[in-house]
Amino acid sequence: MLIRRIKKEDNKNVEKIIRDVLTEFGGNREGLAWADPELSYLSEVYKKENTAYWVAEKDGKLVGGCGIGPVEGAEGVCELQKMYFLEESRGTGVAGQMIEKALDFASNYYDKCYLETLSNMKAANRFYQKHGFHKIDKPILDSEHYACDVWYIKDLK
Template sequence: MANIQIRKYKDEDAEAVKEVFTLGMSEHVPSSFMHLLKQPPTQMVLMCTFCSLMASSKSFLLPVLAVTLLLAAARQSVVYMFNKYIDTSLKKDLNNITETYLKEKDSCFWVAECDGRVVGTMACLPNENTPGCLELKRASVRRSHRRMGIGKALCRTVADFTRDRGYAAVILYTSVVQTDAHKLYECMGYEKIREFPVPEFIAKVTNFTLIEYRLDLHRDRKNN
C-alpha cells in the first residue's frame, strides 16, 4: 500500500470523513433497489397491477405507465431509507467524532490517508448488548482506492486495538446488500452469527436485513 497511512482521526478530518461515509452509503442504493425487485411480494404487486390494468383498460400503455410509476416510487423509498440513515448518522456520532470515539480508552476512530487525502475510515467502541466485545463501525473506503488492501489494514488495526485492551472479540453489523463487505470480513476471519430484520417499516417491506459478524481474537492469528 504505497503512500497509505492509517492514523487516528483529527478534528480537521471531519468534512472528509463525512464525505467518505455519505458517498459509501449512497453507493448501496442501486443494489438495494435490485434486492427489492427480487422479492416475491414486489414481483407479485407489479404483475397483478400490470395484468389487472391490462384486462380492465384493454390498453398496453396504461399498465406499462402504472408499473413504471410503481418502480419509481419503490426506488424513491430506497433512496429515502438511505438518506434518512445518512442524515441521522451525520447528526449523531459523526457530528462529533472526537467526543464519541476518542474520549474513552476503549474506543477509537481511524482514517486511512493517501497523499494527504482521507480515503478510508473505521471506528470501534464497546458494544452495548455484548459485554466483552468491541463493535466495528463506520467502515468505508473511497471507490477510487479499493482493492489496495486499505480495508484489511483498517480491520487489522481494529483487531489489534481490541486485543490490546483485553476484549475477547470484535462484532459488526452490515446489510444484506453489502456483498463486498461480506467478502472482506470473511477473508479477515469474521464469522456470520445471525441475520435479522431492520425494524423500520420500509426496511421490513423490502426485506432489508442486517447481518451480524463476529471475530474471536484467539482465532485471528492467521490474519496477523
C-alpha cells in the same frame, strides 16, 4: 497510504466519505449509520481509552476509515464501526491494513468483535469473512441500525 487516528479537522471529510459510500449502496436512510447524530464529530466520539477511529490518507486526501467501540450491554464485545472506503481506495490493501490495526487494538480491551452491514455490500461481506468474521443469524442486541440485514462476530482471544 498513511493510516492514523482521526483528528478534529478530519470530521467533515470522514462524514462525507461515510455518506457518499452509503449513498452508493442505497444506505442513505434511517436505521443505518446515515442517521447517526455523531457523524459530524467522530473525533470526539472516539476519545475514550477503549475506543479508536482511524483514517486512511493518500496524498493528503482521506479515502476511508473505521472505528472500534463497545457494544453497550454486551460485556467484552466491541463493534467494528463505520468502516467505509471510497471506491478509488478499494482493492489497494489499505482496508486489510486498517482492519488488522483495529482488531489488534480491540484485542487489548475486548474478547469478541461484532459488526453489522448490508447484504448488498457484497465485497465488504467477503472481506469480513476473509478476516475471520463469522455470520450470525441476528443482531446480538437491538440497535439503532435496524436496517442492517447481515451480522458478524469474531473471537479476539
